[in-house]
Amino acid sequence: MLLTISTVSSVTSRPATDLGFLLHKHPDRVQEFAQSFGTARVFYPEATERRCTAALLLDVDAIRLARSRGKTAPDFSLGQYVNDRPYAASSLLAVALADVFRTARAGRCAARPELAAAPLPLEIRLPALPCRGGAALAHRLFEPLGWEVAAEAVPLDEGFPEWGDSRYVRLALRGEVRLADALNQLYVLLPVLDDAKHYWLAGDEVDKLIRAGGGWLAGHPEKGLITRRYLGRRRGLERTAFARLAELGDDVEEALEPPVDEEVVPEREDSATGTDDFTGADVSDPEAPAVAGGPDGRTTEHAGEAPHDSAASDTPDGDATGPDAARVPLNVLRRDAVVAAVEELGARTVIDLGCGSGQLLAALLARPAFTRIAGADVSTQALAIAARKLKLDRMPDAKRARLELFQGALTYADPRFAGYDAAVLMEVIEHVDPPRLPALERVVFGSAKPAHVVVTTPNREYNVRYDFLGEGRAMRHPDHRFEWTRAEFAAWARAVADRYGYRVAFRAVGDDDPDVGPPTQMAVFSVAGERSEGDG
């Protein structure tokens, strides 16, 4: 991977080759610096009085990298032999740059102190910069810092023009910037644009950011995004089994990720507080990330394949339910509606089938009237997130005794599903392939057979109210197998009720639009003969 820094002779009438003094690297030598992942070299392809260019070329041996890092690397791609790291400008390059130009980055130059302190006419080129968010993001990050940005998307494969652009841009920056600032900006922004790091984040990561960002980060309009991405996202080791199965099936790993994060309100980019913690009381959690992010922000962001990084506008659940509504997110409205429904049914024991990250469980636990609560999910990753968010390990015994969490699948009959007054399937059925729904119906209504079942699912008719659901994206979440109209949902629910001896009533959740209905629809099933809502 390659980075070039050029300068031209300026009004100060200093020769351009003074760049060598500033970088502390002699223009007529090729210097080598061993890195843990390869070799960095600095040399000058041009060095005249008029114009001088320093090149930092980092040689990364992908095979040695893969062999030494294996599966425990935070950036999974490091474990792969087929790896863009030898070519792309990533955190590996940022680290090499910081190391090789350590003194220059500190702004120190005994030989030319006035030059080190002053803005210089600089030109920086990165031929293959991985840029999650596209060229637009490069503009958004560099322009506020005084750079003139030329960012050109690299096509994925000229032989397959229909595949479109790759995630790399050919970047050229021009501007009058102090060299130390330029280096620090690159050091921070390369991994931010790539949205990945090759090393495990340690506690000093925040300090590094503050040091390198001094003087330019605080006033940057995208500082929220920069901070969040720089501090990285925790990835679980349990993903390795998944990665393996994804690869076997010729799938991409993200396609297999559990849809747990759908329920989380994406944090606003300029704010460090999210809704990561359901319990609320304990905001000063010492183990919580210094800046919200965690595994939760991630899928939401990736899910939409958004052209830029503004995930907040991209998920219906994060949006208000209508232009005039108070800004209560739909997922909160939905959760409250479900809790209200099971309360009205008089249920004392409730099982949340497909509990995801445990949002509903937290709400149920907060109400002592529910004496026994269970959460089941097919994803062990979702269950681990739920356990963490519910602070299971620190929960008082009496509360803990009311809750059970376990892995289960709705297509396998499971005796553990039975014995509850009510079962909730909140935003679950739309994640099941239609041909597999009869199996789910049998497991829930035939085998577990609780007195009441509460089911919620998106109302497809309402999708016209979401701007982001345009061409190329028909459903609210990539894992949705279908989204039903009110009529389709009602037909399904009535057929199930008939087959298994239930009665069913319907409710709207969220703004009940006169034309297209509510964003979420709810069906409340009660075993025929049982008291149900409306019976008093």
Add this chain to the structure above:
Amino acid sequence: MVEIKVPEMGLVVLVGVSGSGKSTFAARHFAPTQVISSDYCRGLVSDDENDQSATPEAFDLLHHIVGVRLRRGLLTVVDATNVQYEARKKLIELAKSHDVLADAIVLDVPEGVAVARNAVRPDRDFGPRVVVRQNKDLRRSLARMSKDGFRRVHVLRGDEIDQAVIAYERAWTDKTELTGPFDIIGDVHGCRSELEALLRALGWQVGAAGAVHPEGRTAVFVGDLVDRGPDTPGVLRLVMGMVAAGTALCVSGNHEQKLVRALGGRKVTVAHGLKESLEQLAAEPEEFQRAARAFMDGLISHYRLDGGRLVVAHAGLKEAYHGRASGRVRSFALYGDTTGETDEYGLPVRYPWAEEYRGRAMVVYGHTPVPEPEWVNNTICLDTGAVFGGRLTALRYPERELVSVPAERVWYESVRPLGVPKAGREPGALRIGDVSGTRYVDTRFRGRIKVREENAAAALEIMSRFAVDPRWLVYLPPTMAPPETSTRDGFLEHPAEAFEEFAAAGVTRVVCEEKHMGSRAIAVLARTPEVAAKRFGITDGSAGAVYTRTGRPFFGDGRMGELVDRLREEARPLWDELVSDWVVLDCELLPWSAKAEELIRRQYASVGAAARAALPDAVAVLSAAAGRGLDVGDLLEGTQRRLDNAARFRDAYARYCWPVSGLDGVRLAPFQVLACEGRATAATEPHSWHLEALSLLTGEPDGSPEATAGRLFAPTRHVFVSLDSERERADAVEWWSALTEAGGEGMVVKPVDVVTGRVQPGLKVRGREYLRIIYGPDYTESLDVLRRRFLGKKRSLALREHALGLEALTRLAEGEPLWRVHEPVFSVLAMESEPVDPRL
């Protein structure tokens, strides 16, 4: 000598005061592991066998151990004083809750003897007071112990204690020594004429009061011989004769039970055809009436036959009750499990125990009229409503053949209309217990295979979120290992090592099959949707499925149905060839990009794009530096080479991508017929047979392309190699080189004949250029490093997954229930989540 008969499987409770010699008695007559003593349990929970404060918890432990042993069907002896009613009551309840019989053996020794024995034991320094109190309890107990609930109470006194000999009584239900063959006959209900016709159809020689089969077969009646029909006495006479002569067995039906009660003068509601029986019997001589009553009264609830592999009970029996004896076992066997509700005809709603049945024993029963006998998890109901004008049906065991004769007329009107099928077959009746947790799967090809819990958890998620219906998911392909790493210059894999390995294992003939670079696909095809419904239980009108290595459907959109339909059309020649109306094929679906486009774009094309963006610039700056006289020569040359490698890498993946529109451009290359009706061909047929059979679909590989134009099925090129011929080996290497240099992925080398033991079922030998996709563009620069790769785990997984795959296919071919087929299939997916070097 005093003989004490105790149940062979059940609970024996010793009763006696401290010092009465219970432990000595137990040690003399029972194995140490059979005897659970309260002293021992007290020691386990307190480190002191005499610590009385530990007694409650010691008994908790004792009851737990006894419970586990009884659940597992082990004879268990409790060595505790048990002189108090409460103590015995808990043990009797424990026996009842496991449906086993309990006997008590009382050692009644004089108080003085017990006191004297205790006195010489330093650990029993509690004095005579304790024994006196215990003896008082025992006296009080002896008088009424027979009412405690024991089957028998054996009281031993004086010399009897030393002279006693234990004899074991087998359970009445235990006829495991009888191996048949059997003709199991459904509910007769007084239809004598139909019974005789059925017996004759089965080859029996029938008389008025008996029947024999020339081949020595044994008839087994599932009960309900009587009531409703025209000649209950005639049926009884015939069956009683056969049972007396030893040519038949008969279990009790609920109708026999009720008739016995009615004959005994008990008040019963005379309905459901009981009236007819009473009238008909009244016309018989009194002697016959008495004999018939005794016969029916003596019928037992169920039989275990053929080493426990066959269970016959009137209304069926869940596994936990097989061979057990208790009121509820008898009630289940005679009346079945009910939900406590009644249906619209006022009849009890049956609990679908058979759907939950997971036992290995076949359970044959009657009781509930069905229009058609149907296997449900290795159980079958033979009541086809003869008396209601249906048929009388028999099952030949072990042949699993059904034989039936039609009723001569409707003898009795059914309350519930016969022939109304159940509410449709239940879809995919799998249970979480079929797959979750640490599992041990018994396979016939590789013994017992362990599946780890965390792997099962990962597989559960993939299976339930992404896989096709488990009824279609009858197989998942195993992983395949490469041969030992080649040391040849420039190569990581080469055919020579594969040939060498097989030759060393004693294989003489192998086939080299072209390895298509696409996505592995399993195609399950039924001739018609009706066949799909009958054989696979799929009733949504589909007639097949094509899915990936992880069980996901190809083409989530509507193309799946079209693909299946076209494949079924093209597969027509196979139905006659295989004498089957369904088939499972192992294939490769082409192009790779059809399924993997997203992966190719994200992973492969992306790396190529970065390389082609960065490396030319690097070459340019290095050239400029060289032009300035800087010493970058080696670096420039190396970077130039990497630029070339990047181009080759791009060509390597691009070769396997081509645009697909609808199904245009899609090909499916089958290379093995995995299974068809009655045959798991993957486990029985050589590869020469497979390729021959498949050529019916694909045409000859070297045939003219026009002949197969427009077909979905594509041929698999192959060569057979005799390993003892150097020339044939060399020719095959040549063939492989040509194939891979032209861009082919490589080949798979397989022993032609089915192999067992530690011999790999196949080895993949991948081409030099193809391996760039696996090991990266520049792998050829680092062969020395890459040669250090470890194949052991991959090879071991390949063998285990192969055995699981064959097991699944064999279970499918033999018509085993869904959960049995699903178990090994699920296990393959679980094993595939094991972290193994994914480059292998």
